Amino acid sequence: MLDLLGQFQTICGGDSRSSNLAWNLQLVNSFSKAMDYSSSCVDTSLDLNSKPYHRELYDAPLPPPKKELESKFIDFGMKLGAKQETGPLVEELNRVSAENKKLTEMLTMMCENYNSLRNQLAEYMNKNPAEKELSPSKKRKSESSNNNSNNIIGANGNSESSSTDEESCKKPREEEPIKTKVWKTCVRTEATDTSLIVKDGYQWRKYGQKVTRDNPSPRAYFKCSFAPSCPVKKKVQRSVDDQSILVATYEGEHNHPQPSPLEATSGQNRGMTLTSVPCSANAISSSGPNITLDFTKPKSGTDSKSAKPARTESPDVRKFLVDQMASSLTKDPNFTAALAAAISGRIYQQKSN
DNA sequence: CGCATTTGACCAGCGC
DNA sequence: GCGCTGGTCAAATGCG
Numbered sequence: 001m002l003d004l005l006g007q008f009q010t011i012c013g014g015d016s017r018s019s020n021l022a023w024n025l026q027l028v029n030s031f032s033k034a035m036d037y038s039s040s041c042v043d044t045s046l047d048l049n050s051k052p053y054h055r056e057l058y059d060a061p062l063p064p065p066k067k068e069l070e071s072k073f074i075d076f077g078m079k080l081g082a083k084q085e086t087g088p089l090v091e092e093l094n095r096v097s098a099e100n101k102k103l104t105e106m107l108t109m110m111c112e113n114y115n116s117l118r119n120q121l122a123e124y125m126n127k128n129p130a131e132k133e134l135s136p137s138k139k140r141k142s143e144s145s146n147n148n149s150n151n152i153i154g155a156n157g158n159s160e161s162s163s164t165d166e167e168s169c170k171k172p173r174e175e176e177p178i179k180t181k182v183w184k185t186c187v188r189t190e191a192t193d194t195s196l197i198v199k200d201g202y203q204w205r206k207y208g209q210k211v212t213r214d215n216p217s218p219r220a221y222f223k224c225s226f227a228p229s230c231p232v233k234k235k236v237q238r239s240v241d242d243q244s245i246l247v248a249t250y251e252g253e254h255n256h257p258q259p260s261p262l263e264a265t266s267g268q269n270r271g272m273t274l275t276s277v278p279c280s281a282n283a284i285s286s287s288g289p290n291i292t293l294d295f296t297k298p299k300s301g302t303d304s305k306s307a308k309p310a311r312t313e314s315p316d317v318r319k320f321l322v323d324q325m326a327s328s329l330t331k332d333p334n335f336t337a338a339l340a341a342a343i344s345g346r347i348y349q350q351k352s353n
Numbered sequence: 354c355g356c357a358t359t360t361g362a363c364c365a366g367c368g369c
Numbered sequence: 370g371c372g373c374t375g376g377t378c379a380a381a382t383g384c385g
Contacts, residue, residue: 206358208377221376225357235376 111262176190181253186239187246198248204234217241228331 051232128175187198196209204222211218224230232252239245 210358210375210377213374219375
């Protein structure tokens with residue numbers, strides 16, 4: 001598996017613009033998230049003028065298309081050139097536009113490589129399922145090793161779901177024969193916000209707080225309180241590197257559909273659902289494939305409607321992307337469970353009327 | 354008054 | 370065996 005990741009990074013790192021590598025990897029990881037969980041649009045265009053935190057993958061997936069950006073650049077440059085005869089500036093703009101285009105092509109290629117590697121990885125994991133299972137006797141390991149294992153892309157390419165030794169870090173009475181799902185999420189909050197609340201649409205009850213050795217910020221422990229039998233737990237702690245980022249670690253899978261926003265308001269998560277943007281490359285040192293959720297930024301002009309990118313892919317590519325999304329969704333147990341619950345609820349509603 | 358949160362105590366695994 | 374550490378429990382507290 002590490003070989004595959006290394007191969008992937010080799011592919012990505014072949015270009016001399018190594019300074020973009022980390023961001024490219026981040027973007028591809030985020031892209032893979034969108035492929036797995038989002039049925040909305042996917043665009044491989046790069047917006048080099050956008051801060052990473054302002055990218056939104058789910059509701060407002062990616063910034064305006066590059067071509068539009070280029071034309072704005074050129075228009076802007078032409079106006080300047082006409083008024084102030086700033087030829088060098090126009091040249092610079094053209095150069096940046098060309099580089100932008102190259103990076104876009106690179107990203108497209110990386111996505112294709114990523115998909116092929118993902119398929120290879122899936123085959124590999126199918127052939128070697130035992131490697132995912134770690135000895136239950138190793139109950140606890142260091143946080144760093146957990147982080148490393150969490151960074152390994154899962155069998156379905158879902159970087160956030162990977163069986164790790166963290167699930168074996170449970171007391172014997174809690175051990176289950178079925179491995180639980182563990183994943184991490186980064187949430188960007190106001191720097192002044194000292195609460196450890198990650199609003200993800202579910203209801204959580206806090207049952208503990210602890211200061212850990214490797215992080216001066218306290219870690220909060222939550223249990224899902226929406227369903228009494230729901231085994232899902234959540235740990236929330238501020239990032240060591242960036243205090244404005246909350247790192248939430250989820251353990252287990254919800255055995256109930258996500259509560260509606262109205263229901264969620266009864267808990268601490270008041271009507272919030274996930275919107276997601278990727279972490280910047282250096283925001284969290286050990287959290288490559290993680291997601292950063294930014295609830296502090298209001299949806300502005302780059303919201304889901306205005307930011308819908310124009311499709312520039314060929315029909316084949318688009319078909320491929322749609323197929324990927326569909327297969328990812330059908331493989332996602334949370335999605336199928338939610339779908340089944342919604343359908344059964346609908347049927348029951350119709351019967352009762 | 355009921356519920357959620359806080360916080361110190363306790364438990365269990367790991368490393369020495 | 371002992372100390373350190375992360376995770377959990379449960380009584381105390383606060384809030385609507």
